[in-house]
Amino acid sequence: MTRKGPLSYTQKQGHNFSACRQGRKRRPQGIDARSRRSGKRFLKFGYFGDGMNSFYLHIPFCLSKCRYCGFNSVPAPGAEEIERYCRALERDIRETKLEIRNVETAYFGGGTPTLLSAGQIENLISALEKKASFEKSAEITIEANPETMTSEKLSHLRTLGFSRLSLGVQSFDDGLLKILGRPHDSGQAMAAYRLARRAGFENIGLDLIYGLPGQSMKQWERDLRRAAELGPEHISAYSLTYEPGTEFTAWREQGWIEPCGEDLEAEMFLLAHQYLPTAGYQHYEVSNFSRPGHRCRHNLNYWRCGDYLGFGAGASSHIEGRRWTNVSDWREYVIRLESGQSPIGFSEELSSGQRWFEAIFLGLRMIEGMAIEEFKSRWGQRPDEYKPEVWEKLSKEGYIISRQGRLCFTSQGLMIADLLLSNFAP
Numbered sequence: 001m002t003r004k005g006p007l008s009y010t011q012k013q014g015h016n017f018s019a020c021r022q023g024r025k026r027r028p029q030g031i032d033a034r035s036r037r038s039g040k041r042f043l044k045f046g047y048f049g050d051g052m053n054s055f056y057l058h059i060p061f062c063l064s065k066c067r068y069c070g071f072n073s074v075p076a077p078g079a080e081e082i083e084r085y086c087r088a089l090e091r092d093i094r095e096t097k098l099e100i101r102n103v104e105t106a107y108f109g110g111g112t113p114t115l116l117s118a119g120q121i122e123n124l125i126s127a128l129e130k131k132a133s134f135e136k137s138a139e140i141t142i143e144a145n146p147e148t149m150t151s152e153k154l155s156h157l158r159t160l161g162f163s164r165l166s167l168g169v170q171s172f173d174d175g176l177l178k179i180l181g182r183p184h185d186s187g188q189a190m191a192a193y194r195l196a197r198r199a200g201f202e203n204i205g206l207d208l209i210y211g212l213p214g215q216s217m218k219q220w221e222r223d224l225r226r227a228a229e230l231g232p233e234h235i236s237a238y239s240l241t242y243e244p245g246t247e248f249t250a251w252r253e254q255g256w257i258e259p260c261g262e263d264l265e266a267e268m269f270l271l272a273h274q275y276l277p278t279a280g281y282q283h284y285e286v287s288n289f290s291r292p293g294h295r296c297r298h299n300l301n302y303w304r305c306g307d308y309l310g311f312g313a314g315a316s317s318h319i320e321g322r323r324w325t326n327v328s329d330w331r332e333y334v335i336r337l338e339s340g341q342s343p344i345g346f347s348e349e350l351s352s353g354q355r356w357f358e359a360i361f362l363g364l365r366m367i368e369g370m371a372i373e374e375f376k377s378r379w380g381q382r383p384d385e386y387k388p389e390v391w392e393k394l395s396k397e398g399y400i401i402s403r404q405g406r407l408c409f410t411s412q413g414l415m416i417a418d419l420l421l422s423n424f425a426p
């Protein structure tokens with residue numbers, strides 16, 4: 001998490017939130033008798049089955065590594081190794097003892113999942129389907145990058161049941177795309193978007209980044225306008241952060257690039273916050289905007305501290321306060337599964353204080369904030385009973401407001417959400 005500003009690009013996936021550093025323990029293993037009586041489906045490590053059920057699959061391969069990228073992703077190895085990874089992933093899913101009905105969301109993220117062949121993606125989907133049944137209206141998302149999309153692949157994805165495509169555009173400015181080290185240009189991004197529409201995707205999200213070195217307000221305004229003109233159902237706008245180990249961080253240290261100033265970055269945030277609603281997009285989370293009825297249900301589950309299971313290198317799972325994360329190195333992940341070992345690298349049991357903090361941390365990211373009574377019935381206490389002095393200070397300073405039984409950030413607070421949220425850290 002960075003010093004300030006809205007959700008950063010590298011925090012875009014709920015499973016990567018630093019407040020939710022997941023890690024931990026072996027997978028759920030069975031349902032006990034008590035749960036059957038109560039109607040809840042308790043697994044060894046908590047229940048999974050009430051409320052929203054979500055899966056995450058991680059594909060760590062990309063065509064090349066973007067210069068700013070701090071995700072768990074690497075340039076794609078040879079075809080054989082990718083196949084080995086897919087087999088390990090299938091095995092991970094297969095060996096997990098699940099009895100899950102009514103899965104509501106699944107998310108293939110990365111990396112670039114569309115780098116896999118249609119057959120590999122099909123095998124992964126059918127491995128999941130053998131373990132769980134999906135709701136008819138399930139939101140099944142795949143992340144895609146423009147350079148990996150063909151009309152055949154997109155049609156195949158639709159046939160396999162993917163209902164949502166998250167397209168990594170980042171910018172429509174070819175100069176900025178080059179600086180970022182993206183392997184596509186704006187023409188390819190727009191062509192990929194149109195191909196997806198033609199293939200029948202009715203729910204498309206575009207990712208944009210702002211606060212880039214050398215980016216002007218005019219360029220950012222143009223990016224926002226072009227994105228809105230294309231008319232996707234969802235737009236994510238992330239501020240760039242300098243992650244350890246990235247080329248950008250090294251370049252900044254060498255003085256080869258100058259980071260965007262904090263004031264300019266705040267103005268860019270405000271522009272998105274003000275402009276996108278005029279183009280029909282509701283601002284519903286610090287970095288996310290959608291047309292009515294098209295909020296990303298998968299991410300909403302993360303932000304509401306829901307349960308989810310993750311498969312793949314570095315993927316995390318959370319069930320009722322237990323979190324665990326697979327080893328992040330994809331080779332180690334493959335070796336562990338091939339040799340019958342657990343892929344889990346880290347696990348933890350959250351204390352009630354941590355869970356309380358995380359519910360606040362994530363809940364405040366939602367533009368509508370948190371319903372006080374609902375929060376109390378779920379977590380046992382009102383949000384503002386946790387570190388009351390921080391709530392008092394932030395509301396006195398005009399960053400947090402209480403209205404209609406809810407607590408939320410003001411526009412001023414949203415601009416520096418990360419900085420403010422760090423005040424709540426245990």
Ligand code: SF4
Nearest residue numbers: 062065066069073111
């Ligand atoms: S395409 Fe995405 S995951 Fe892959 S290197 Fe670029 S930013 Fe990272």
